[in-house]
Amino acid sequence: MDDNILEMRSITKTFPGVKALEDVTLSVRRGEIHAICGENGAGKSTLMKVLSGVYPAGQYDGEIVLDGRVSTFGGIRDSEHAGIVIIHQELALVPYLSIAENIFLGSEKRGRFGLIDWNLANAEAGRLLREVGLDESPVTPVGTLGVGKQQLVEIAKALSKDVKLLILDEPTAALNDTDSAHLLGLIRGLRERGITSIIISHKLNEIVSIADHTTVIRDGRTVETLDMADPAVDVDRIIRGMVGRDLESYYPERESRPGEEVLRVEDWTVRHPTHDRLVVDSAGFDVRAGEVVGIAGLMGAGRTELAMSIFGRSYGNFVRGRIFLRGEEIRLRTVAEAIDAGIAYATEDRKRYGLNLIDDISRNVSGAALGKLSSRGFVDANEEAKAAEEYRTSMNIKAPTVKSIVGKLSGGNQQKVVLSKWLLTDPDVLILDEPTRGIDVGAKYEIYTIINRLVAAGKAVVVISSELPELLGICDRVFTLSAGRITGQLPVREATQERLMTLMTQEKELVG
Incomplete structure (x- = not known):
């Protein structure tokens, strides 16, 4: 045979x-x-x-x-x-x-x-x-x-x-x-x-x-x-x-120059939407201009729940907590308020929540910033197409035109469309939830390069990732989360996968 x-x-x-x-x-x-x-x-x-x-x-x-x-x-x-x-x-x-x-x-x-x-x-x-x-x-x-x-x-x-x-x-x-x-x-x-x-x-x-x-x-x-x-x-x-070539490094080099604090979250506590249990418990973290902060945690630790609840309380039942943007306390009760305040959240599930797969690149890119492209309640189609074309070029989205249907793009190019949508809102803080899930090493490198461009322009970036090498490769600091609680933070120069895993499996914050 x-x-x-x-x-x-x-x-x-x-x-x-x-x-x-x-x-x-x-x-x-x-x-x-x-x-x-x-x-x-x-x-x-x-x-x-x-x-x-x-x-x-x-x-x-x-x-x-x-x-x-x-x-x-x-x-x-x-x-x-x-x-x-x-x-x-x-x-x-x-x-x-x-x-x-x-x-x-x-x-x-x-x-x-x-x-x-x-x-x-x-x-x-x-x-x-x-x-x-x-x-x-x-x-x-x-x-x-x-x-x-x-x-x-x-x-x-x-x-x-x-x-x-x-x-x-x-x-x-x-x-x-x-x-x-x-x-x-x-x-x-x-x-x-x-x-x-x-x-x-x-x-x-x-x-x-x-x-x-x-x-x-x-x-x-x-x-x-x-x-x-x-x-x-x-x-x-x-x-x-x-x-077709060697990747000399999986992560592009970046000189870290953090500036003033942009976002600070204190005592953030959220209940599950249908069960009487806390999914985020008294969590707090901060991120500065020109800085990439990572959030590491095992599956079920509450990483996505933390991010979504901060982003206009789009997950769970809010219990308590405070958010400060550039030193001033703000209240974000809806996604629209979060966007207006300069916060963007790129979901981990781009196909279900991040994109309209049956629509084109142009409509997807403009979806979160229609106010910038509208006049008297009507979207200016020419401005919409112009903005989408700028991002198609600058983000190296591999598609013949901005009228290409997003559902027919590869995963890496879909992720670039998601990032383009949020960059068009011109946020001060960009929260990226599993930004490289399901994409190849070449596309990952491009995403990392985009992140570097953002922090070089003074943006504050928060990255949630299941891949510890990724967090160690692109972040300045990493916070660890376990059972909804922040259990520690480490500057990347002091962090290892073993130290992060130890913190990720703690039930409460280590002192000292």
């Missing part, structure tokens, strides 16, 4: 005005974990959508050879019948249905007279949950589960379809370290059972630890396939293939 379970030969996919894939080849060995890496917009997800039937035969050139046979898929159902299952970055689960209902949605377990046999469905779902190591009842609504557990439900769903080839698109992008390690361990277990996996990921350290081979795609073309058993293959080697 051929060692390759899959060959994709000369795949070319064109969208109006854009050639997303050009003569791409991919060979995947039976029973291996094969990674696909590349910058945002390189064509990774497009290639997997071709393979899984999202883009059916006839919409691309080239051929797919599965198990030694040329295969054509008219849709996702055809590819699933062939044993190919894709798990997208945006999970395809129905939150109001149970785990069992989600696993067998579209392939329900039926008994006599064609009726659904719920006892059989729940029993089979329970068996699948045990296989993936998820200790939950099959009748549990999926919406009550965390993202990590939902990923396991998706894999259980794939196993129910007798999967031969499992495709995972950014499977750990939204997971904490513990959930990521569990998921990667499960994928290794699937390999031992003979199931082949293809992983798309920007977390290159994970790729180095788990993949057998890695194919690098750049600008819609296959660059190379690396044997991960080769001692010469490391993160730097993968990056060189992705961007």
Whole structure:
């Protein structure tokens, strides 16, 4: 039998005005974990959508050879019948249905007279949950589960379809370290059972630890396939293939010159919107002009809740606290008041809360600053387009025009649109929540460069990140958060990942 379970030969996919894939080849060995890496917009997800039937035969050139046979898929159902299952970055689960209902949605377990046999469905779902190591009842609504557990439900769903080839698109992008390690361990277990996996990921350290081979795609073309058993293959080697050059440093250099205090938050306390518990408890921090301040904390520590509640009380029930802007106390009871005061917040979930994916770049960029572009209640379309074009150029947003639909841009370019939207409001304080989540190293470097430009212009920047190396690479000071409380702060020159982690796991602030 051929060692390759899959060959994709000369795949070319064109969208109006854009050639997303050009003569791409991919060979995947039976029973291996094969990674696909590349910058945002390189064509990774497009290639997997071709393979899984999202883009059916006839919409691309080239051929797919599965198990030694040329295969054509008219849709996702055809590819699933062939044993190919894709798990997208945006999970395809129905939150109001149970785990069992989600696993067998579209392939329900039926008994006599064609009726659904719920006892059989729940029993089979329970068996699948045990296989993936998820200790939950099959009748549990999926919406009550965390993202990590939902990923396991998706894999259980794939196993129910007798999967031969499992495709995972950014499977750990939204997971904490513990959930990521569990998921990667499960994928290794699937390999031992003979199931082949293809992983798309920007977390290159994970790729180095788990993949057998890695194919690098750049600008819609296959660059190379690396044997991960080769001692010469490391993160730097993968990056060189992705961007076509060495990144001398992952973080651009910046001379730190903090000025006067711009924002100070004191005794900030917020309750959960539906439960009687504090999600932010007497927290306080400050940030100065020309300074980048980081906020580090484990998943659930209250980082996003702190940021959103400061930004016009857009999360939770306010209990108490004070905000000072340039030494004067201000009250921010709405998002509009926060924007008017010169505070901006770029959400961690750009696709759900940060952008209108079905609208164009121009409308998205202007969305938070319509007052600056309006006259007598009407938006000046010419001014709107002019402002968007300025940011398209200055932020290096890769799109042909400002009329390009945002949902069709890569993750890195979408993030630049989010930043452009808030920069147009000309804020004094910019709070960035996971600004580089789900984007590649090249796009990250561009985001870091933009942050450096902002602080050089005297802006105060607060960065929330799950990646401690990122905070250490771009910040001047880092505050740590645990269970809604600030547990300490360190200047970056004194900080290490170990010291930050110690503070992140404290229940109260260390003294001395």
